[in-house]
Amino acid sequence: MIARWMVVGFVLWIALAAAFRFAGHELFQPGQGVMWLFLTLPVGMLVITYALLKILRVAPTDRAEAASIMVVPGLLVGIYEITNYATLFPNLDAGLNGAFASLMFACYTAMILAGIVASRLQSI
Numbered sequence: 001m002i003a004r005w006m007v008v009g010f011v012l013w014i015a016l017a018a019a020f021r022f023a024g025h026e027l028f029q030p031g032q033g034v035m036w037l038f039l040t041l042p043v044g045m046l047v048i049t050y051a052l053l054k055i056l057r058v059a060p061t062d063r064a065e066a067a068s069i070m071v072v073p074g075l076l077v078g079i080y081e082i083t084n085y086a087t088l089f090p091n092l093d094a095g096l097n098g099a100f101a102s103l104m105f106a107c108y109t110a111m112i113l114a115g116i117v118a119s120r121l122q123s124i
Contacts, residue, residue: 001062002069008052009070013077016107017088020100025091034099041103042110049114060119067115071108078104 020028027033049070053063081088081104085097092100 001066005066005069006073010073012048012070013074016074017081020092021089022091024089028092028096028100030093030096034096034103037103038106042106045107046110046114046117049111050118053115053118058118060121063119064112064115067111067118070115071111074104074108078108 028037049067052070053066058066078101082097082101085092085100086094089100
């Protein structure tokens with residue numbers, strides 16, 4: 001189970017990193033763009049994670065663990081993204097490195113919360 005969820009997490013990380021690399025300059029801009037991403041992206045990741053857990057029919061008792069494992073690849077590779085932000089994302093404003101790191105960790109928190117919520121909703 002661990003390897004499967006790490007692969008799912010890696011695929012999600014690749015998709016988000018590619019989105020920021022190739023289309024991030026349109027939304028991730030100083031001011032209003034950052035604010036809207038902080039309001040929408042963590043909620044979107046929560047919904048995506050919850051949907052993946054339901055679609056892939058993870059047992060309610062395993063959902064929190066699966067979501068936590070899904071976050072690990074992004075956390076590990078995210079450190080590299082933060083330290084090499086200007087090189088990996090040349091189309092984004094270099095001053096948004098801190099906001100990018102905060103947004104990334106907010107999304108990972110939302111993914112973990114999705115697993116916890118999904119496991120608790122079944123017990124009600």
